[in-house]
Amino acid sequence: MRTLTVGTRKSLLALTQTNWVIEQLKKVRPDLTVQLEKIVTKGDKILNVTLSKVGGKGLFVKEIEQALLDGRIDLAVHSMKDLPGEMPTGLTIGSIPVRENPCDSLLSRDGRTLAQLPAGAVVGTSSLRRQAQILAYRPDLEVKPVRGNLDTRINKMKEGHFDAILLAQAGLARMGWQEEATEILSTDIMLPAVGQGALAIQCREDDHEVLALLLEIHHVETARAVKAERAFLQAFEGGCHLPLAAYAEVVGEEVRLTGLVAHPDGTKVIKGIKQGRDEKVIGQDLAAELKEQGAGQLLREVREGLVG
Numbered sequence: 334m335r336t337l338t339v340g341t342r343k344s345l346l347a348l349t350q351t352n353w354v355i356e357q358l359k360k361v362r363p364d365l366t367v368q369l370e371k372i373v374t375k376g377d378k379i380l381n382v383t384l385s386k387v388g389g390k391g392l393f394v395k396e397i398e399q400a401l402l403d404g405r406i407d408l409a410v411h412s413m414k415d416l417p418g419e420m421p422t423g424l425t426i427g428s429i430p431v432r433e434n435p436c437d438s439l440l441s442r443d444g445r446t447l448a449q450l451p452a453g454a455v456v457g458t459s460s461l462r463r464q465a466q467i468l469a470y471r472p473d474l475e476v477k478p479v480r481g482n483l484d485t486r487i488n489k490m491k492e493g494h495f496d497a498i499l500l501a502q503a504g505l506a507r508m509g510w511q512e513e514a515t516e517i518l519s520t521d522i523m524l525p526a527v528g529q530g531a532l533a534i535q536c537r538e539d540d541h542e543v544l545a546l547l548l549e550i551h552h553v554e555t556a557r558a559v560k561a562e563r564a565f566l567q568a569f570e571g572g573c574h575l576p577l578a579a580y581a582e583v584v585g586e587e588v589r590l591t592g593l594v595a596h597p598d599g600t601k602v603i604k605g606i607k608q609g610r611d612e613k614v615i616g617q618d619l620a621a622e623l624k625e626q627g628a629g630q631l632l633r634e635v636r637e638g639l640v641g
């Protein structure tokens with residue numbers, strides 16, 4: 334097989350994820366040769382400003398997709414939760430490898446769990462999804478925005494800017510920093526972002542050589558779960574900056590999907606569960622059910638900046 338060029342963002346997490354994928358590929362094809370092509374995306378350039386204010390889906394993805402289309406790279410590893418619903422013609426997801434821990438974690442300065450944090454404690458997160466759910470559970474906490482890469486956020490907490498922060502356990506685990514988590518939050522308290530903990534490996538849809546290779550590390554159960562979660566998200570024309578969460582698991586032959594839409598201040602949580610064989614159908618059905626309870630209107634208000 335030809336030497337493959339793998340595109341990646343320059344952040345430590347992106348490099349770590351990409352190297353993990355290359356390792357998995359080499360397990361099945363020991364003779365595989367690859368070279369890395371580091372790409373700086375718009376999202377990386379503006380990490381220090383409020384992404385939700387800048388808007389724009391796929392801030393971390395666009396330049397990488399262009400490099401794939403131009404043939405400068407042959408495959409690219411994305412965090413599934415950062416990947417927009419629509420994909421440019423000519424590209425496809427060739428593989429969804431096995432999912433890491435999908436949960437969110439609380440990291441606190443003095444080792445206190447979420448239940449033990451005192452009233453008024455300051456929790457750092459810039460995610461409306463995390464903000465909404467943490468305030469629904471503990472309305473007495475204060476949420477403040479925090480930006481930057483994982484290590485930047487952890488350092489800001491340790492320096493005392495926050496009593497605690499919320500991060501995806503998957504990111505910590507991939508970096509080998511799982512011990513930094515004070516508490517892995519149950520999905521009952523903190524439902525994850527769509528696709529959280531999963532990776533998507535993107536390639537050109539006519540590159541059969543790469544497609545055959547990627548199939549070797551495809552994980553069918555993860556792919557089924559993510560398909561249900563993304564069908565739910567797409568029914569809301571959702572971006573990743575909305576107070577929307579979903580998590581699915583394979584149960585026997587079926588997939589069980591839990592989804593929610595919340596007011597950013599946590600005063601309202603619209604939540605439901607759907608189980609069935611067809612991932613797309615349960616995603617769409619659950620979205621329709623939550624819309625009947627006002628979820629569509631709530632998200633429109635968030636998008637238009639009326640609340641949040």
Ligand SMILES: NCc1[nH]cc(CCC(=O)O)c1CC(=O)O
Binds near residue numbers: 415503530531
């Ligand atoms: N939004 C940024 C982002 N995109 C992917 C991860 C790592 C976890 C994952 O793969 O889902 C993170 C960090 C975080 O949210 O704490």
